[in-house]
Amino acid sequence: MKKIVLTSLFALGLSTAVMAQAATDFASVDTDANGSVSLAEAQVAWPDLTEEAFNAADTDGNGELSADEYDALAAANAAPAQ
Numbered sequence: 001m002k003k004i005v006l007t008s009l010f011a012l013g014l015s016t017a018v019m020a021q022a023a024t025d026f027a028s029v030d031t032d033a034n035g036s037v038s039l040a041e042a043q044v045a046w047p048d049l050t051e052e053a054f055n056a057a058d059t060d061g062n063g064e065l066s067a068d069e070y071d072a073l074a075a076a077n078a079a080p081a082q
Contacts, residue, residue, distance in 0.1 A: 026070050036064035046077060 057073040
């Protein structure tokens, strides 16, 4: 019985991690489906995201993140702090 409970908790933990990952993919964050992510949309995924960090990720300076810019921001947020 103990193994079943532990296995269930482990599986639940993995599914929660997958769901959290899915919640921050580009298509999920681009809630208006216009093909780019605004600061407000990005801050839903990362509430601590500052305007400065967003602007740094917006390499073309158009005020929104393309899929490539978004992926770079997501990768930077996933990298361990040093």
